[in-house]
Amino acid sequence: MTTAPENRGGDNGGSQNNPASINPLGGNGQSGNNKQATKYIPDMKSLGSTGVETMAQQSGASLAGNPTPSTPTPKLSIAEMLASSGMNTLMSDTDNPSEAISAGLDSQLPANITADTRDLENLEVIQKYLPAMINASRIPGAPDSFKQFVNYAIGRING
Amino acid sequence: MDKWLYGSLYDSIDKFANSLGYENAAIALQLALVPWDSPEDRDAFISSITGEAPKGGETTNYITGN
Numbered sequence: 001m002t003t004a005p006e007n008r009g010g011d012n013g014g015s016q017n018n019p020a021s022i023n024p025l026g027g028n029g030q031s032g033n034n035k036q037a038t039k040y041i042p043d044m045k046s047l048g049s050t051g052v053e054t055m056a057q058q059s060g061a062s063l064a065g066n067p068t069p070s071t072p073t074p075k076l077s078i079a080e081m082l083a084s085s086g087m088n089t090l091m092s093d094t095d096n097p098s099e100a101i102s103a104g105l106d107s108q109l110p111a112n113i114t115a116d117t118r119d120l121e122n123l124e125v126i127q128k129y130l131p132a133m134i135n136a137s138r139i140p141g142a143p144d145s146f147k148q149f150v151n152y153a154i155g156r157i158n159g
Numbered sequence: 160m161d162k163w164l165y166g167s168l169y170d171s172i173d174k175f176a177n178s179l180g181y182e183n184a185a186i187a188l189q190l191a192l193v194p195w196d197s198p199e200d201r202d203a204f205i206s207s208i209t210g211e212a213p214k215g216g217e218t219t220n221y222i223t224g225n
Contacts, residue, residue: 090208091179121185129188133172141163143216146173152181 126153163216166198170216177214178205 038058040051130153137150175187195201205213
């Protein structure tokens with residue numbers, strides 16, 4: 001005796017197998033409105049509501065997870081970010097002009113050192129690099145701004 | 160060096176000295192000696208501490224070395 005092939009259960013080839021019928025944004029498949037369909041939920045009385053009220057509530061607002069495309073944040077340069085955040089840069093005026101320049105040091109500056117030693121440091125470094133900078137200023141295509149800086153450096157050394 | 164190179168040490172000296180001001184020549188020269196990954200990184204650093212675009216030679220003066 002032959003038996004007919006078993007054909008109960010299993011995949012019936014329904015619409016869920018068709019990728020075109022699935023909403024890529026989630027939600028309720030072919031409805032495409034990003035909202036889950038309202039459903040009558042029985043036995044809500046114990047929670048102080050009725051099934052009809054719950055159903056009305058569901059149609060009132062989008063689901064919490066309703067996907068909305070996010071707007072990409074425009075990319076800012078570091079300088080723009082600093083400017084927009086109101087942060088000071090290294091070259092900004094101090095916010096606390098009455099604070100001593102030695103604030104934060106473990107001990108006070110020695111008496112023979114003035115607070116601002118920039119001039120001395122400038123002179124020291126310029127002396128070290130001036131010969132090479134003079135040579136570099138003769139390179140074809142050297143920008144005028146570089147030549148001006150070299151002239152300033154020569155002036156500092158000559159006093 | 161027989162031509163001015165964008166991104167060279169002297170280019171960096173030019174950019175730092177003119178961006179930070181001649182009165183900060185010492186720190187400008189020290190920063191120019193930093194081995195920057197690229198001239199763009201260096202310029203971004205200058206912008207971050209001055210809040211302005213880097214100052215210095217015009218790009219038209221440069222031979223990029225490419």
